[in-house]
Amino acid sequence: MIDSSSTIGHVVGINGNMIIVEIDEGSVVQNEVAFVTVDDMNLKSEVIKVVGKRCYLQVFEDTTGISVGMKVNFTGNMLAVEIGPGLLGGIYDGLQNPLGLLENKQGFFLQRGQYKDALSREKIWKFMPVAKVGDKLNAGEWLGEVEENFITHRILAPLGMHGRATVKEIVPEGDYKITDIIAKIEINGKIVPLTMFQEWPVKKAMKAYRERIYPEELLITKQRIVDSMFPVARGGTACIPGPFGAGKTVLQHLLSKYSSVDIVIVVACGERAGEVVELIHEFPEIKDPKTGGSLMDRTIIICNTSSMPVAAREASVYTGIALAEYYRQMGLDVLVLADSTSRWAQAMREMSGRLEEIPGEEAFPAYLESRIAGLYERAGLVTLHNGEKGAVTLIGTVSPAGGNFEEPVTQATLKVVGAFLGLSRKRSDERKFPAIDPLDSYSLYINQMEDSLNRDLDKDWTSMINRARDILKIGSEVGKMMTVVGEEGISLDDLILYLKSELLDFTYLQQNAFDDIDCAADVERQVSDFKLLFRALTSDFSFETKPDARTFFTALQDKFYQKNYYTTDSSEFSKLVGEIEESLASGGSHLV
């Protein structure tokens, strides 16, 4: 895959980041990578359309200075990522250039035409062989392993090979660089030497597993409204659409920090650079409770922010998912967070416009839906050939124009994802965070995971949750009614239902991302907190008057709220729980 083809061509047209190239000699492959030479720079580009002797290339860089006649060298290879040990903790651009190594004369700016190896060629890894001479391996099966930042990184048989290979030689345990030959295999009568790294074309799904299976386990995010109300399954998919400023990115960051997974891949796709900077500075300082390392040790950041080249933005999402698929092949649990898939879709739209393709709705290309579906389909829970399980969970944000979910990207995404965490402008304006709309959002996984939830959390979990959702719905209806008929127009019982729904919303669904304790609720705490709350929601109260009911609930709500700011082993927590129990036992007559 590494050798370059002999095809060359020259530029005949330039339109934004698209160039038209005429082939001088040789053949051309759709989606192959080519380099256009400008002064002393070679700019990376990708063939996206071939018409006779002409092909259309999207350039992954600023095209200023390109002129007719400039030489183009084709590589014959599709756009690919390097996969092997050394990815974790990495900060890459959309084409997997390590941003830390891109230097230039001023130091501050990303000069074009600079490409660096994604994986260090110098670093030494302690390789442990797992396969033995004579073993027969499928693509992606484990040859050996190295320790990479607290995880066991498996070295895989070539992912792209067809059929089974026989191990002919394998090196003993010892120190190796990723470029050293660590094994030789025989495949279709040919002996192939292997190193610890390979390349994978990003736009192709990696399928070196036995089968895909039905996701039935909860991915714990420590966000109450997500885990309890709209859970996402390990190996599932979810989208977070919302107008600007509603909290998509903050929620993604919370998910990247607190989710219980082995590896997190953050794809900052066409959004603000500043947000990534916060992660880059914060993650090395936060401890990963699971490994004792830092959060950065389990994280890969793909960063193609909004002022970076648009074509590379399109690639960045694929780069992220391909790396996730790679770690899934090791039997690991990987979470991919893409913020924002709308920017990725817009990158496709810009290119489609330059290619003068027939536009669909809002000028998006007709293949928008199939591309979105194709991306989310790469997530999933799989059984590997050796019986181990691995998962890729994909959660993407969507940035709908005008905050209107009826637009093409949101709609196409909703058709393929398992959970819809829709953010509401109204809730974010009222500082109700996370601003997930509890009435509009849904998760198909709550049914899919019913057995495991009722087994692992509480035997009545799903029925309690459904009951709570009903209370929210009724509460909201009562609330709406009150705006029409006033508080005097509704019954005391209805008012109580309304106050219960407010209690649930304010003290459970809302969660303070910026408080050290409230920011993350582990699942045991969610279960115990919810059960106490559920008692309040289902208690019968008897009040004399509506103001009595309001006064009681205001006080109760404050107790539940204050409780969120203490750890369960603190005396304040026990005191508050005691007071809540007392109030509940009194049936409303007792005010604490």
Next chain:
Amino acid sequence: MFKEYTRINNIIGDIIELEAQGVSYRELAAITNSNGDTSLAQVIKIEEDKVSLQVFAGAKGMSNRASVRFLGHPMQVPYSQDILGRIFSGSGEPIDGKPPIEGAQENEIGGPSVNPIKRIVPRNFIETRIPMIDIFNPLVESQKLPIFSTPGEPYNDLLARIALQAHADVVILGGIGLKFDEYIGFRRKFEEGGVMDRTVMFVHTAADPVVERLLVPDMALAVAEQFGIEGKRVLVLLTDMTAFADALKEISVAMEQVPSNLGYPGSLYSDLASRYEKAVDFEGAGSITILAVTTMPGGDVTHPVPDNTGYITEGQYYLNEGVINPFGSLSRLKQLVVGKVTRKDHGPVMNSMIRLYAKALESKKKISMGFEKTETDEKYLRYAELFESRFMDLKMDIPLNDALDLGWKTMAECFKQSEVGIKKDIIDAYWPK
């Protein structure tokens, strides 16, 4: 060395097309019309020997025999210390009656973006003495933040007021489609405020050619970048970015691009982002803060220009009916300074006061519909009134800490401790005795 051509094939809108060789993408050309008028133009498309250029002074009155001379480089802007205190037109010519800058270094505009890992996390609070900003949506050095305004609001006054409060080392004004009076208004205020000698102005007025608007943000930001690298804290003011976006639209229509929404090109988001993302806090050097104005056509925040802007910028101040509306306004960087640089009670006060005001508006609405006033409503109504007069009124001019104290006072005048939804330890420390 510079090739000159005198045969223009097509003139479409403000775009001209001609046959030329050896031209490179985004190269600049000098155009001299047969009547002697001159303009700069930039290559925006090349197809074999067919070259399309956008003419900054517009193509009105352009002869197809005008001379087109390619300059061999993209658009540049001069930079030297002498640029401070100077005023330039939208095409970069001095308009203050002084001579051109001598011996300046020429920098290409629209240069590459900052390597994300060379940015630092912003951390300096900029006190504006406007409570709606300082308490609820504080401004942070290196932030990019527009004022979203309904047309006709005093947005440029607000912009100038914040600019003078910000105490930046260098102020750069990019005026796009400014009314002449507004331009003079800025100049007066900057002179009175004593900042004119650390200011650079690029002024495109409403009377100037539309395409020239496209240059203003890039020139302003390219100069800002140089000062920033030198360690200066630079404040860039861009007003009105909707006029900039409209120029993008005109070019895209003339290029027959398929529009995505209301005639704006599909690249609007990227086009705006590449400008706003120039806001930065450089590791080991200065910073660029961008305050902009985005007027909302018809007051509609879902219009493509404010909508795309809102996705790009780090919040917005929503100016409507003479006040900064607490809903719809946002500072995305607030959590970097609130309670960290500012007082510990800042976060809780900010959140609770807004939440209470939201509830107060519900009560207001209810009562306006003729429903009975409950005891609870009474409290909220009183709160709403105090909130509007003590905080929302743009005349308020007080430091943050005074505003926070006033916040506690206001909450205590209207509510019980258990009603404000604030953590107990903060209540204990700050609730007025």
